[in-house]
Amino acid sequence: MKKILALALAAAMSLSLAACGSGDKSNGKDSSASNPGSASNPGSSVSTPEDNKPSLKVGAIYINSQNDTSGYTFQHHNGITTAMKALGMDPAELIIVDGVPDGDDTAVATAIDTVVNQGADIVFGISFGYLNAMEQKAADYPDVIFSHGTGYKSNDTNFNNYFGRIYQARYLAGIAAGMKTLELENNNIGYVAAYNLDYAETCSGINAFALGAQSVNPDAVVHVNVINAWGDETLERQAAQALIDTYGCCVISQHCDSAQPQLVAQENGVFGCGYNSDMTEQAPNGHLTAAVWHWNVYYQTALEAAIACNGDATKFVENMNGPAYYAGLKENFVDVSPLSSNCAPNTQAVIDAVRELIVSGEWDVFSGVKLSYNISEDGKVEIVRTDADLVDNQGNVIVAAGGPSVEDSVITGGMDYNVAGVEEG
Numbered sequence: 001m002k003k004i005l006a007l008a009l010a011a012a013m014s015l016s017l018a019a020c021g022s023g024d025k026s027n028g029k030d031s032s033a034s035n036p037g038s039a040s041n042p043g044s045s046v047s048t049p050e051d052n053k054p055s056l057k058v059g060a061i062y063i064n065s066q067n068d069t070s071g072y073t074f075q076h077h078n079g080i081t082t083a084m085k086a087l088g089m090d091p092a093e094l095i096i097v098d099g100v101p102d103g104d105d106t107a108v109a110t111a112i113d114t115v116v117n118q119g120a121d122i123v124f125g126i127s128f129g130y131l132n133a134m135e136q137k138a139a140d141y142p143d144v145i146f147s148h149g150t151g152y153k154s155n156d157t158n159f160n161n162y163f164g165r166i167y168q169a170r171y172l173a174g175i176a177a178g179m180k181t182l183e184l185e186n187n188n189i190g191y192v193a194a195y196n197l198d199y200a201e202t203c204s205g206i207n208a209f210a211l212g213a214q215s216v217n218p219d220a221v222v223h224v225n226v227i228n229a230w231g232d233e234t235l236e237r238q239a240a241q242a243l244i245d246t247y248g249c250c251v252i253s254q255h256c257d258s259a260q261p262q263l264v265a266q267e268n269g270v271f272g273c274g275y276n277s278d279m280t281e282q283a284p285n286g287h288l289t290a291a292v293w294h295w296n297v298y299y300q301t302a303l304e305a306a307i308a309c310n311g312d313a314t315k316f317v318e319n320m321n322g323p324a325y326y327a328g329l330k331e332n333f334v335d336v337s338p339l340s341s342n343c344a345p346n347t348q349a350v351i352d353a354v355r356e357l358i359v360s361g362e363w364d365v366f367s368g369v370k371l372s373y374n375i376s377e378d379g380k381v382e383i384v385r386t387d388a389d390l391v392d393n394q395g396n397v398i399v400a401a402g403g404p405s406v407e408d409s410v411i412t413g414g415m416d417y418n419v420a421g422v423e424e425g
Helices: 072-086 105-117 128-140 166-184 200-216 233-247 260-267 295-307 313-319 347-359 408-414
Strands: 017-020 031-035 058-061 095-097 122-125 145-149 159-164 188-193 221-226 251-255 271-276 287-293 324-327 334-336 369-375 381-387 397-399 422-424
Touching: 058 072, 058 105, 072 271, 072 287, 072 295, 095 105, 105 122, 105 128, 122 128, 122 295, 128 145, 128 159, 159 295, 159 313, 166 188, 166 200, 166 251, 166 271, 166 287, 166 334, 166 347, 188 200, 188 233, 200 221, 200 251, 200 347, 200 369, 200 408, 200 422, 221 233, 233 251, 233 260, 251 260, 260 271, 260 287, 295 313, 295 324, 347 369, 347 381
Parallel strands: 058 095, 058 122, 122 145, 145 159, 159 324, 188 221, 188 251, 221 422, 251 271, 271 287
Antiparallel strands: 017 031, 287 334, 369 381
C-alpha cells in the first residue's frame, strides 16, 4: 500500500452508447435509451435530450464533505457533477456517502453497501485508502462498476483505477513560487505535506514543485513539514505557521486537502500555492495559483464507458482500454488555476512557455535537462535548456545529464527520494 504502482494512460475511445439499467445487482441489469456522447472527446459538453437521458445511477464515496467549497473532495464532486450534466444526467440523483475515513476498510465497505443498495450502477471512491474495500466489493458485486482514484488495484472486468500527471502542474506552480521568491528576495519556500517519502504521489509532487521553483531561482530551498494525514485542518494550519516561524518562508505550498495553509500564509502577509482547486477566493491577498485537477475529464470518460456496457459491468475495463487511466497536461486533466494578481510580473509568460514544452512532448519534469529562462523587456520568454544531472538531496545522480525523464513507474510507484534543494523537518 505504501507505493502507487505504475499506471498506463488509457486513450479516449469512440463509443456507441447505450444506457445501463439499474436493476437488481445480483441478477444483472436492464438496458434502455441510447446516449449520443463520445468518449473520444472526454470532458466535452454533450447535449442529451431529456428522453434519451441515461438511466445509469452513479454513487460516490468522499473523504470530506460534499459541501466543501475548496480542496480535494470539492474538486472531485465538481468533476462528477460536471460530467453528469454534460451527459444529460441530473446531478441531484448522485448517490453520495461523505466523510468516510481514509484507510478504515469497514467504514468504506459500509459506505459502498449503502450506495449499491440505493441502486448505484457505478461507484467512484476518491481516496487512496479506499483501495482494499473497493477491491473486495468489486468481487462481491460483479454487476456493479467500481472506479478508484489515486490507487493501483484493479481487475480485468468491473474495477479500474485512475490518476494523472499532477507533477506536471506542480512544476508550473513551482515556477510561480520561484518568481515570487525573486521578487521578495527570499529563497525560503514552505511545503505542508500529507506525507513525503512514504508515497511516490507526495514525493514526486514535492520534487516537481521544487524543480519548478529552482528553474526560476536556483537558490530556492523547499522546506517540507509532514503532517502524516491527508486531511487534518488543525495540523495543516499548525504546519504552515511553523514553516513561516522557523524558516521565514515567503511562499507556502501544500499537498493536503484544505485551504488552511493558504489562509495562514495570508494572515502572515506571505503568499502561497494551493492544491486541488483554485484557492484564491479563500485567500485573495495571498494565493498565487494552485496545481489543480480537471476530474470531469476522467469522470465523463468513465461514465460514457459505463453507459456503453449496456448493462454488463464486466465490459467496463475493456471499454476504458485497460485497468488504469493516466493523463496529464496534454489531455487537460491537470493544470494550474488562473494566476492571481499576487503573482510576480512575467509569471504567466514563463508558465505558458513551459506548459507548451510539456504538452508537445519535447520535455518532461524529471529529465536530465534543466530549464531556465531569458525574459526580454517586452515580456517574451526564451527557454534555455541545459544538460545537467538530476540529483537527489544526498548527492546521488538520479538521471545523468541529457537523459530522458524517469519512467512513469518510478514517478507513480518508485520515487522515494527528494531532489537537491528539498529539506524535510
